[in-house]
Amino acid sequence: MLKIGQSNYDSLRQHGEETYPHECCGVLLGQMGGELRTVSSVVRCGNTRTDSPHNRYDIDPRELVRIQRQGRERGEDIVGFYHSHPDHPARWSPTDLAEAHWFGCSYVITSVEKGKAAVTNSFELTGSDEADKKLLDEEVEVI
Amino acid sequence: MNVVGRTRASVLHAESGRLLWASFITMTKINIPTPLRQYAGKQPTVEVKAATVSEALSGLVSKHPDLRRHLYTDEGKLRSFVNVYLNDEDVRYLQKDATALKDSDTISIVPSIAGGW
Numbered sequence: 047m048l049k050i051g052q053s054n055y056d057s058l059r060q061h062g063e064e065t066y067p068h069e070c071c072g073v074l075l076g077q078m079g080g081e082l083r084t085v086s087s088v089v090r091c092g093n094t095r096t097d098s099p100h101n102r103y104d105i106d107p108r109e110l111v112r113i114q115r116q117g118r119e120r121g122e123d124i125v126g127f128y129h130s131h132p133d134h135p136a137r138w139s140p141t142d143l144a145e146a147h148w149f150g151c152s153y154v155i156t157s158v159e160k161g162k163a164a165v166t167n168s169f170e171l172t173g174s175d176e177a178d179k180k181l182l183d184e185e186v187e188v189i
Numbered sequence: 190m191n192v193v194g195r196t197r198a199s200v201l202h203a204e205s206g207r208l209l210w211a212s213f214i215t216m217t218k219i220n221i222p223t224p225l226r227q228y229a230g231k232q233p234t235v236e237v238k239a240a241t242v243s244e245a246l247s248g249l250v251s252k253h254p255d256l257r258r259h260l261y262t263d264e265g266k267l268r269s270f271v272n273v274y275l276n277d278e279d280v281r282y283l284q285k286d287a288t289a290l291k292d293s294d295t296i297s298i299v300p301s302i303a304g305g306w
Binding site: 073078105107108112114123124125129134139142144148150151175 | 222223258274279303
């Protein structure tokens, strides 16, 4: 389950509206506690897939290193990621699964329809390795 | 010479006493990303003695063998989605595995983040 504050939830949805018709992306920092991931901050990232930004996203690893370091200084870990699907359902795609490697983390997807954030869903990457990984629906509690 | 945080490894020729090989080995901190910590004793960082990035990664998987299959292919190559950073630099743009380490260097293992519909 993913627990996230209202302002952080609104922020990631708004990010999708701001980058529309391109995909947005970012990192969720917080605490891991067994099956519960609690988000304490949301960090917006740039989408490096300038060749196809309407249906692809990619976060520069250098940006991830920086975010991970800054998070650790505040006692936060990377607990998940988010991105948007402009004019496309908030469901994971084969590309999302193929490119997902952070097991035990949340992958939040927001559909943005004609520039307005619509549905936001979250999926946990489960499995023990690349061969048996799955993105499973998970509950999102907005607090 | 006052060396702090590193040890000098050397090989002396038994008969002549001549120095045949010497290298500075540093204690390097490796940041473990959250999904891989379960294979690294649940630790966020692991310290290893190493002179190069390659030695550091070898030391890491020696300490925590369960990490190997998550970092390397069956052929022993680093998986394509695993990024290795030395401080803020991608080692692929340095001297790759042979990149030398110095005191206070930090290695970060960062699986890639990408996708789309």
